[in-house]
Amino acid sequence: SQKIEQNSEALNIQEGKTATLTCNYTNYSPAYLQWYRQDPGRGPVFLLLIRENEKEKRKERLKVTFDTTLKQSLFHITASQPADSATYLCALASLYNQGGKLIFGQGTELSVKP
Amino acid sequence: GAGVSQSPRYKVAKRGQDVALRCDPISGHVSLFWYQQALGQGPEFLTYFQNEAQLDKSGLPSDRFFAERPEGSVSTLKIQRTQQEDSAVYLCASSSSRTGANSPLHFGNGTRLTVT
Numbered sequence: 001s002q003k004i005e006q007n008s009e010a011l012n013i014q015e016g017k018t019a020t021l022t023c024n025y026t027n028y029s030p031a032y033l034q035w036y037r038q039d040p041g042r043g044p045v046f047l048l049l050i051r052e053n054e055k056e057k058r059k060e061r062l063k064v065t066f067d068t069t070l071k072q073s074l075f076h077i078t079a080s081q082p083a084d085s086a087t088y089l090c091a092l093a094s095l096y097n098q099g100g101k102l103i104f105g106q107g108t109e110l111s112v113k114p
Numbered sequence: 115g116a117g118v119s120q121s122p123r124y125k126v127a128k129r130g131q132d133v134a135l136r137c138d139p140i141s142g143h144v145s146l147f148w149y150q151q152a153l154g155q156g157p158e159f160l161t162y163f164q165n166e167a168q169l170d171k172s173g174l175p176s177d178r179f180f181a182e183r184p185e186g187s188v189s190t191l192k193i194q195r196t197q198q199e200d201s202a203v204y205l206c207a208s209s210s211s212r213t214g215a216n217s218p219l220h221f222g223n224g225t226r227l228t229v230t
Contacts, residue, residue: 004156032215043118043205043221044157051216089156093215101147101170102219104156 002027004105006090012111019080021108023073023090030092033066033073034102038087047088048075080112120206120222127196127229135191135225139208146189147219148181149205157205163189164212196229203227 005024013019023033031052036044050057050066050073057064063076077084087109091102119138127133139146145164149157150173159173165186174181178197183189193200203226207219 006156034218036219041223043207043223044219045221046218049216049218091156093213101159101162101213102215103159104149106154106156 002103004028004090004092004103006088006105007108008106010109010111012113013080015081015112015114017080019077019084019110019112021075021088021090021110023075023105025071025092028071028092028094028103030068030094032093033064034091034093035062035064035073035075036089036091036104038089038107044089077110080110082112082114085110085112118206118208118220118222120204120225122225123223125225125227127227129198129229130195132192132194133196133227135193135204135206135227137189137191137206137222139187139189139206140210140220141187143208143210143220144212145209146183147207147209148189148191149207150175151203151205151224153202160191160204193227196227198229201227201229 003026034049035047038044048064050064061078065074087107089104089107091104093102121136147162148160151157161171161181163183178194180192203224205224207221209219211217
C-alpha cells in the first residue's frame with residue numbers, strides 16, 4: 001500500500017544548527033512534493049514545492065531535495081532559530097492517479113532551543 | 115478575503131447530532147479541499163472540488179459525510195449522526211490551480227469538532 005513516512009520522533013536541536021527532516025515514500029510516483037509548516041491550533045502553511053525532475057530547491061534558509069530513486073525528500077533549515085519550532089509536513093501529489101490531490105505525511109515536530 | 119476562513123472555530127456536538135462546517139476559500143480559487151486531522155497526525159484527504167464539481171470524494175469515511183460547493187465558492191461539510199470517532203480538526207484549503215498538485219494549498223485554521 002502507499003505510504004509516506006516522516007521522522008516520528010520529535011527533533012530537538014540547538015539554535016544556529018541545521019535541522020534536517022526526512023520524508024520517505026513507498027508505492028508512489030509523485031510528480032510534485034510540497035513541504036508545509038504547522039503551528040499549534042493553526043492550519044498548515046506552504047513553504048516549498050519541488051517537481052520530480054528537480055533535485056533541489058532553495059528559499060532563504062530552507063532547502064529541499066527530492067531523490068526519486070531513493071524515494072526520499074530531505075528538508076533542511078540552516079541557521080535554525082527558536083521561531084522555526086513547529087511541525088513540518090511533507091505532502092505528495094501524483095498526476096497519474098488520485099486526481100493530483102496532495103497526500104500528507106504525519107509530520108515531524110521540530111524544537112529549536114536557544 | 116485575505117485568506118481561507120472557516121467557521122465555526124470550535125464545535126461541540128452530542129453524539130447523534132448533525133453538524134455543518136463552513137469554508138470560505140480565497141476569492142477566485144478554483145480548487146477546494148477538505149481534510150481531517152486527528153491529534154498528532156497529518157491531514158487526511160476527504161474530498162475535492164473543482165469549481166462546483168465534486169471530482170473526488172474517495173476520502174469521505176462514511177455516507178454520513180457530505181460536502182457541497184453549489185456556486186463554486188463557499189463550501190459546507192456536513193456530518194450526520196455524529197459519532198465520537200468523528201472528533202478531529204477539519205481543515206479546508208483552496209488553490210488557484212485545477213488540482214492541488216502543482217501549486218500551494220492555502221489552508222484555513224480549521225474547525226475543531228468534539229463529539230461527546
